Amino acid sequence: MKNKYMPTAISLYLNYFVHGMGVIILAQNMVALSKQWNTNTGGVAIVISSLGIGRLIPLLISGILSDKFGRKPFVILGASTYLLFFAGVLLSPSITIAYIFGILAGMANSFLDSGTYPALMEMFPDSKGTANVIIKAFVSGGQFILPLLISMIVSLNLWYGWSFILCIAILILNLLFMVTVGKFPKIVNEQNESSDKQDSLVQKNKNLGSLWIDGTLFILYGYVSQATFYLVSQWLSQFGSEVAQMGNTSSHALISYYSIGSIVCVFVTAALAKKAVKEIQFLITYTLISFIALLTMYLFPTALICSIMSFVVGFSAAGGVMQLGLTVMSSFFPKAKGTITGAFYTAGSIASFTIPLFTGMMSSNLANIWLFDVIIALLGFVLAVLITLRYRKIFGKI
Numbered sequence: 001m002k003n004k005y006m007p008t009a010i011s012l013y014l015n016y017f018v019h020g021m022g023v024i025i026l027a028q029n030m031v032a033l034s035k036q037w038n039t040n041t042g043g044v045a046i047v048i049s050s051l052g053i054g055r056l057i058p059l060l061i062s063g064i065l066s067d068k069f070g071r072k073p074f075v076i077l078g079a080s081t082y083l084l085f086f087a088g089v090l091l092s093p094s095i096t097i098a099y100i101f102g103i104l105a106g107m108a109n110s111f112l113d114s115g116t117y118p119a120l121m122e123m124f125p126d127s128k129g130t131a132n133v134i135i136k137a138f139v140s141g142g143q144f145i146l147p148l149l150i151s152m153i154v155s156l157n158l159w160y161g162w163s164f165i166l167c168i169a170i171l172i173l174n175l176l177f178m179v180t181v182g183k184f185p186k187i188v189n190e191q192n193e194s195s196d197k198q199d200s201l202v203q204k205n206k207n208l209g210s211l212w213i214d215g216t217l218f219i220l221y222g223y224v225s226q227a228t229f230y231l232v233s234q235w236l237s238q239f240g241s242e243v244a245q246m247g248n249t250s251s252h253a254l255i256s257y258y259s260i261g262s263i264v265c266v267f268v269t270a271a272l273a274k275k276a277v278k279e280i281q282f283l284i285t286y287t288l289i290s291f292i293a294l295l296t297m298y299l300f301p302t303a304l305i306c307s308i309m310s311f312v313v314g315f316s317a318a319g320g321v322m323q324l325g326l327t328v329m330s331s332f333f334p335k336a337k338g339t340i341t342g343a344f345y346t347a348g349s350i351a352s353f354t355i356p357l358f359t360g361m362m363s364s365n366l367a368n369i370w371l372f373d374v375i376i377a378l379l380g381f382v383l384a385v386l387i388t389l390r391y392r393k394i395f396g397k398i
Contacts, residue, residue: 005123008182009131012116013138014174015079018167019112020142022082022105023051025163026089028150032160033089033098043095050099054106056349062114063342071122071338072184074115076175081108083171086164113345117323118337121330122185129279129327130270133320137266140259208394209332217387218329218340219347224380225325226348227355228290229318231373232258235359235366236310242366244301257307258314265319279327280391280398286324287384290317291377298370317377322348328387332394 003009026033030044037043066074081104088101120131150163209215236258240251269282293312297305326344333340362368392398 003123005183005185008178008184009120009123011174011177011182012075012120013134014170015075015082015112015116016135016138017142018082018170018174019109020139021146021163021167022085022108022142023139024143024146025086025167026102028146029160029163037092037095037098039095047095047098047102050102051106051109052349052352054103055109056106056346056353057103057110058107059110059113059346059349060339060342062110063338063340066114066118066338066341067336068338070184070186071115071119072178072182074111074338075119075182076178078108078111078113078115079171079175079178081105081111083168083175084108086167086171090161090164110342110345114338114341117326117341118330119184121327121337127273128330129282129324130273132323132327133266133269136318136320136323137263140263140266144259207333207335209329209390214329214332214387214390215343217383217390218325218332219343221325221380221383221387222322222344222347223351224376224383225287225317225322226351228294228373228377228380229313230352231355231359231369231376232294232313232317234356235369235373239297239301239366239370240303240306240310243370244303244306246303246306250303250307254306254310257310258318261311261314261316262318262320264311265315268315269320269324278398279324279331280388282324283321283328284381284384284388286316286319286321287377287381289315290321291374291381293317294370294374294377298367298374301367328391332390 026044026048030041033044033047034041037047062074085101085105085108088104089098092098092101116135117132120135121128124131146163149166150160153160153162233255236254237251240246240254241248244251246254265286272282273279290313293309293316297309297313322344326341329340329344330337358372359369362372388398
């Protein structure tokens with residue numbers, strides 16, 4: 001708490017609390033929005049898909065520009081763009097206009113990522129992994145709170161837009177703080193140090209990894225780690241219902257176990273990080289656990305096994321392993337934190353587009369979809385092993 005950047009860090013986390021709400025707010029208000037836009041729930045689903053497109057458009061270039069111009073402008077730009085999304089959806093008379101604002105929401109997410117992840121790593125250089133993983137807790141918190149809020153709004157017969165207004169209010173207050181008070185560390189090449197000290201800093205922060213070897217490994221890991229938990233989040237309930245022969249309520253409860261696991265992982269990771277457990281150790285351990293858990297569900301699809309392993313998969317695959325992967329990547333490329341953030345999450349965004357295409361072709365056999373995820377998780381573990389070997393070669397002991 002003595003860190004002078006702590007107030008700014010809390011503000012950064014609050015942006016992701018709102019982002020957590022923003023990711024699901026259209027789906028949670030699907031009936032009301034379909035009436036407003038004179039369409040059906042399928043039309044609203046089309047608008048929801050625009051968030052993924054918007055996220056992919058600026059991600060890589062915004063990361064590069066974040067390294068050049070600093071983190072704060074992109075955090076402010078992300079929060080401002082999210083404001084346009086929440087206000088625009090409320091005012092949109094059709095799905096065409098709403099689709100445009102949905103694209104803005106995806107772009108806002110990219111802008112926030114490009115500024116926030118590098119900023120947190122620079123604010124907390126001795127606990128970068130923990131700082132980044134906590135983002136996941138705030139996203140999950142927003143996704144947990146919003147359904148409860150909307151249930152209350154519905155039960156009180158209030159206007160659906162109050163959920164959007166809450167997000168707008170938090171963002172406005174957060175923006176005012178960020179613009180007037182928020183403090184960010186200077187990027188190394190912007191520091192006004194003496195020439196000797198500056199040379200030392202540059203040497204200390206030079207890129208140590210190979211762009212082609214390590215860069216390729218991490219880009220592939222970004223794709224695979226996103227694909228692993230994205231596939232689970234989309235098909236877990238159906239797998240429980242059709243393959244494990246669970247009832248409707250029990251199969252939907254699997255998602256709850258999965259979400260609880262992801263939140264628990266954040267706190268476990270933070271606690272272990274204080275005991276000097278390194279990010280690279282988390283990376284290979286969590287990736288192995290997720291592979292074993294998915295394989296166990298595939299081989300023994302019973303109600304009990306699925307319930308337990310849903311928690312385990314949420315813990316190991318959705319509890320911040322992507323953030324840990326990015327943190328490890330930043331140690332290989334410390335002078336390009338914004339650029340690598342953009343590249344890493346671009347790979348994840350591509351996974352979000354392509355995985356539904358692959359699984360859609362296998363939708364007639366859910367067991368095959370799960371086997372596909374097992375293979376992806378195995379590939380993730382192989383990549384984690386290769387990254388660990390490269391880490392040991394460059395940095396020595398793990």
